[in-house]
Amino acid sequence: MSQTVRAFVFDMDGTIVDNMAFHTQSWLAFFARRGRAVDADEFFRTTAGRQGGEIMRSYLGEHLSHEEVALLAHEKEELYRELYAPHLATVSGFDALIGAARAEGVKLAVASAAPPSNIDFTLDGLDLRHRFDTVVCAADVARGKPHPDGFLLAAQRCGAAPEHCIVFEDAPLGVEAARRAGMRAVVLTTTLPAEAFAEFDNVICIARDFSELNIAELFASSPATN
Template sequence: MTATIKAGGRAFIFDMDGTIVDNMAFHTKSWLAFFERRGQAIDGDEFFRATAGRQGHEIMRTYLGEHLTKEDTALLDAEKEELYRELYAPHLETVAGFEQFIAAAQEADVRLAVATAAPPANIVFTLDGLDLRRHFDAVVGAADVARGKPNPDVFLLAAERCGVPPEHCIVFEDAPLGVEAARRAGMRAVVLTTTLPAEAFAEFDNVILVARDFTELNIDALFASGAVATSPTEAE
C-alpha cells in the first residue's frame, strides 16, 4: 500500500552497497572475476565510476552486448552476485555509526528507507544478514523499478512509500551516479567517502555534506543545511 504523503514528514533514504555496508571493493572484485572468466580485462576504478548504482542487467548489456535477452542477463546476474556474496560474507558489517544514527533518526521521528540497485538476493543477504530490515519503513530494490541510477526512480518510489515529499528527503550515497539520481529526484544528498574521495562529487550542487562515516553526522544539522559542507575530519 502506498503511504499518504505528509507535508511535515522527513525521511532518510539510504543506498545500500557502499553506504550501509562498505562492500564496493568486493563488488568490484566479483565483477573483475566475472569478466575474466569471459576473457575481458576491466579497469576496476573506471568500472566503478561508470556503473555503481546501475542495475545488473544494464551493466551486462553495456559490457557483453545489447543482444542479451532478459533471461540471459538474469542468469549472468545470478552468477556474478553469487561470486560477490562468497567474497563478502566473511566481512559483512555496517559502516561505523550506522546503527546508532538510524536509532537517533527514529527517535526524531524521521522515516527510513533503503533505495538500492541491488537484486533481491543481495538485499536479503545484507539487510536480513545484519537484522536491519525491521528498522526501515520502505525497502526498494532493482526488482521494484525499471531503471537504475542515475535515473531517480528508486529514490522517488522510496519517498512515496515513506509518505514524504522528495524535498524533505535526504539521500545517503557513495557513488556519483547515485548522487545524480538524488539530484534528479529533487533530493539533497550526503556523501560517504567509503569508495571515492570528496573531490569526485565536487560537481553536484545537491550535496550538503561529505563524511567518512555516520559518526560524523548530526540529524538536525542535516535537515537545516542547504549548502555543501565537508566534515572537519574529511577536510584534513
Template sequence: MTTSQRALIFDMDGTIVDNMAFHTKSWLEFFQRRGHVIDPDAFFLDTAGRQGHEIMRSYLGDDVDHVTLNAEKEALYRELYAPHLATVPGFDALIAKAAAAGVKLVVGTAAPNENIVFTLDGLDLRSKFDAIVGAGDVARGKPNPDVFLAGAAKVGVLPADCIVFEDAPLGVEAARRAGMRAVVLTTTLPASAFAQFDNVICIAADFAELDLDALFASTPAMATPI
C-alpha cells in the same frame, strides 16, 4: 502527505555497508572468465548505482542471458563479502536517533533482492526500515531518480524533505534529479569526486561524523567536507 514528514533514504552497497571493493572484485572475476579486462576505477565510475542487467548489456550486449549471468556474478560477490559483512561506523546510532525523532527510514538500492536479503537480513536490519526499494521495484537504475522517488512515495514524504545517503556519483546524480539533498560517504571515492554536484550538503568518512539536526537544517549552499 505533509511537509512535516521527513525521511532518510540510504543507498545500500557502499553506504550502509562498505562493500564496493568486493563488488568490483566480483565483476572483475566475472569478466575475466569471459576474456574481458576491465579497469577497476573506470568501471566503478561508469556503473556504481546501475542495475546488473544494465551493466551486462553495456559490456556484453543484448544477446546474452542477463538473468543467469547476473545471478552468477552476485553469487560470487556474496561469497567474497560474507566474512566481512558489517555496517559502516555510526550507522546504527544514526538510524536509532532518526527513528526516535519520527523520521522515516528507507533503503533505495540498485541491488537485486538476493543481495538485499543477504545484507539487511544478514545484519538484522530489515525491521528498522519503513520501506525498501530495490532493482526489482523500478525500471531504471541510477542516475535515473526512480528508486529514490519510489522510496519517498512509499513513506509519504516530499522529495524536498528527504536526505539521500550515497557513496557514488551516479547515486548523487539520481538524488539531484529526484529533487533531494545528498550526503556523501567517502567509503569508495574521495570528496573531490563529488565537487560538481549542487545537491550535496555534507561529505563525511562515516555516519559517526554526522549530526541529524544539522543535516536537516542544511542546504546545498552550506555543503562542506567534514
C-alpha cells in the same frame, strides 16, 4: 497543521555496508572468466548504482535476453556474496544514526540498485530490515541510477516530499539520481574521495562515516549554504 514527514533514504552497497571493493572484485572475476579485462577504477565510475542487467548489456551486448541476463547476474552475485560474507558489517555510526532518527520520527528507507538476493543477504544478514519503513530494490523500478526512480518510489512509500528527504550515497551516479529526484545528498567517502563529488550542487555534507553526522544539522542544511 499536520507535521512535515521527513525521511532518510539510504543507498545500500558502499553506504550501509562498505562493500564496493568486493563488488568490483566479483565483476572483474566474472569478466575474466569470459576473457574480458576491465579497468577497476573506470568500471566503478561508470557503473556504481546501475542495475546488474544494464551493466551486463553494456559490456556483453544489448542482444542479451532477459533470461540470459538473469543467469549471468546470478553467477556474478554468487561470486560477490562468497567474497563479502566474512566481512559483512555496517559502516561505523550507522546503527546509532538510524536509532536516533527513528526516535525523532524520521522515516527510514533503503533505495538500492541491488537485486533482491543481495538485499536479503545484507539486510537480513545484519537483522536490519525491520528497522526500515520501506526497501526499494532493482526489481521495483524500471531504471537504475542516475535515474531518480528508486529514490522517488522510496519517498512516496514513506509519504515524504522529495525536498524533505535526504539521500545517503557513496557514488556519483547515486548523487546524480538524488539531484534529479530533487533531494539533498550526504556523501560517504567509503569508496571515492570528496573531490569526486565537487560538481554536484545537491550535496550538503561529505563524511567518512555516519558517526560524523548530526540529524538536526542535516535537515537544516541546504546546498547553497554549504
